[in-house]
Amino acid sequence: MCGIIARVGNGDSVDTLLTGLENLEYRGYDSAGVAVQNGHGIKIHKQSGRVEDLATDLRERQPKGNVGIGHTRWSTHGPPTDENAHPHSTSTTNVAVVHNGVIENYDTLREELQAKGREFTSDTDTEVIPHLMEEYLEETGDSETAFRKAVEELEGSYAVAALVDDEDVVYAARQGSPLVLGQDEEAGEYFLASDVPAFLEYTDEVAFLEDGDVVIARPDDLTVTDLEGNVVEREIERVDWDPEETGKGRYDHFMLKEIDTQPTALSNTIDGRIDPVEGTVDLEDFPDGIFEDVREVQLVACGTSYHAALYGAQSLKQAGVRAEVHRANEYELSSGPIDEQTLVIAVTQSGETADTLGALRRAQDKGASTVTVTNVVGSTAAREADEALFIRAGPEIGVAATKTFSSQAVALSLLAHRLTEDVPDADTRDDVTEYLSALHELPDGISEILDRHKAEELSRKYRDSDAYFFIGRGMANSVAKEGALKFKEITYEHAEGFASGELKHGPLALVTQDTPVFAIFTGDEEQDKKTRKNAEEAQARGAPLVAVAPEGHEAASIADEHLVVPDTHPVWAGLLANVQLQLVSYYAADQLSRPIDKPRNLAKSVTVE
Incomplete structure (x- = not known):
């Protein structure tokens, strides 16, 4: 679940790579790194921590190169250390690679490569790729052939981009992990990334690559083939996302x-x-x-x-x-x-x-x-x-x-x-x-909720609670589960969502005066009546009750707090309640000084099983 970016063109790539990594940090933020080709070898800069830490370091080092690759990591193999950060390379730095995915046969490949004298410096599965490439490069003398042969050895999922010393080219391939191509042909500039926002500031012309695709990108020249080298066509589409949205x-x-x-x-x-x-x-x-x-x-x-x-x-x-x-x-x-x-x-x-x-x-x-x-x-x-x-x-x-x-x-x-x-x-x-x-x-x-909510005030009131329960019936049940997920994701506090009737089948044992219960009411009279009964059972055990309900709803008369939603059809009321719960989660996390956009251990797109 990492983010990769590659840029090929005229002029320096480093700022573009950093922008791409910043835009991809939602995919992982344990560590980050870049590698650039500048005619004097491949220069690699990587470290554990956020992209902003890498950017600070690069401002001091000021590497240059018109061809480069970058990576922001969410750890799967090996902890988030400097050594495990991407790009990975061989000891000669003839090859540098970034990778998203999981190489399922990396243990076997690593053992085979070590038997040939290859030295590994990280705990990652990715490191087998540059070693494989260098083995085939020494055998064939041709970097494109070496890349294809290395990729053919891999089992599992991957989106991979590679640099080879003294070549103004990026080699890339995908199998089971996302890889998107961006192009600005007028500028002779090409991008490869895990997701469109990485390069949306530079071009809105994209092609979505498919499994088995291999890309050879040079300034002013691009080829997409299958693994056997047969040229394939991938339709260029114009995405309608506004760069300001990122x-x-x-x-x-x-x-x-x-x-x-x-x-x-x-x-x-x-x-x-x-x-x-x-x-x-x-x-x-x-x-x-x-x-x-x-x-x-x-x-x-x-x-x-x-x-x-x-x-x-x-x-x-x-x-x-x-x-x-x-x-x-x-x-x-x-x-x-x-x-x-x-x-x-x-x-x-x-x-x-x-x-x-x-x-x-x-x-x-x-x-x-x-x-x-x-x-x-x-x-x-x-x-x-x-x-x-x-x-x-x-x-x-x-x-x-x-x-x-x-x-x-x-x-x-x-x-x-x-x-x-x-x-x-x-x-x-x-x-x-x-x-x-x-x-x-x-x-x-x-919009009405966003203009007049009191979620910030309510979050502050219950900030020091032991746990948070969310209950609802029918469609409100799914909203209760989602409300609890949001809360636990970004506050790191214990939160659970239940079907209202399940509260008395075990979870009620956990209810205390420090366990606020958020009960969702949609205006469906029959379902709301049952949810109210379950909510009152929790309230009778000392739990503060927060009713998320239309204005004037009878539940408001018994609740300790009322998060108001506009009156609407019962099918859609849950989605209005959901906005109130999102705001409660946001303000609770903000008051706890949590890293809201980048919660620990989580990434946006889970592209590995």
Whole structure:
């Protein structure tokens, strides 16, 4: 789950590499480094710590080079030390490599290379790659051939970029890990990176590379081939993300910026897809009858995307469609029978989540039809699934997902509505006009919360609590789980989310006067009545009760605190409650001086299993 960047062109690369690493730091921030080729050998500068520490060091050293590679690390093999930081090289520094992924056969390769006299200085799996390249370089005398042969030896997942001494060229390849090409042909400049934001300030023209692709990039010249050397064409697309979206602007943290931009993100998600007046949903990529053979829906996802999948599945179940949500990393064990009447929906913000891609491929092998709900056009999931529904949320830099959860939940709810139009015996909504009108107004409802919330004050009041519980029923259950995840991710405090009725089946034993309970109410009278009863059980044991509920809701009369959400359709009320909980988490973490955008041990895109 590391971030890699490479730049080839005229003029110095170091500032460009550092900018790319800063933009990729959400993918890992244990250590960072760069290597540049300047005609006087490959110069490598790397160290444990943040990119800003590396930048400070480089300002003093001032290396130069028009061709370079960079890396920001999230540790998988070996702790975050200077020695384990990338780029990795051989003792001769003839080859330098950066890598994202996991080399599954590195133990075997390392033993073989050590038997040949190769000396290793790190604990990483990556270090086998430069040694392999140098072995083949000595054998063949040709760096491109050496790179191809080295890559052919690797088992597992990788996106790799390499420099060779005295050559103004970057060699790169991908297998199972994301790698994106950026180009500015007019300037004769090319970029390779784990994600588009790395180079978005320099070009918006990108090509999404595929497994087995090999790139040979020189100033003013670029070739993409397969492993055998056959030239392949990868379509250049223009991404519509604004470079300013990858900067914090006036905000102290990306997370707060991304919470605040949820109205815009959601407006983009629903734009052109609903007509509240006519009561219709138009998902342009799903023609009439596309789902008529579906008898069961399985949703696969991880983390925040899993909670969004729970939200979407609830809409399907309410319509009488069989739907189950599976954690992608458990899918092989939990999926049960899969056939051509099964629709598998893979939910992944990045479109590169390794566990989710594995589940998607397993479903396809079993004959299921597949759809991905993702944020990234051209991502692996978007290319491999039969169909893709894009959430259009724009780049999200903060590790803790915020606006993408809201957009995923809405997109999945719209997809659920679309499914009910095709699936036999499904129940279409009888309140569709009210339902879509409320969705149309949802961005305004979020704006109202952002303008008048008291989350900062409430967070301060409960800052020294022992634990934090979040409860809800139905769609509010998924929001409770997501609220707890956000809280624990960025505050490092103990937080748990439960279905309301589960509170008395064990968790109630942990409740004290120092365990605030956040109870989510959506305006569904029957469900809210049960949640209130469960909340009162906790309150009777001394727990402070925070009701997240519409103004005037009866729960407010018994709660110790009330986080108000605008009155709306019960299906969408949970997403308004979610914004309040995001704000509570943010301000609690800020008051505890946590590194909000870069919580310890976590990275944005989990691209290794």
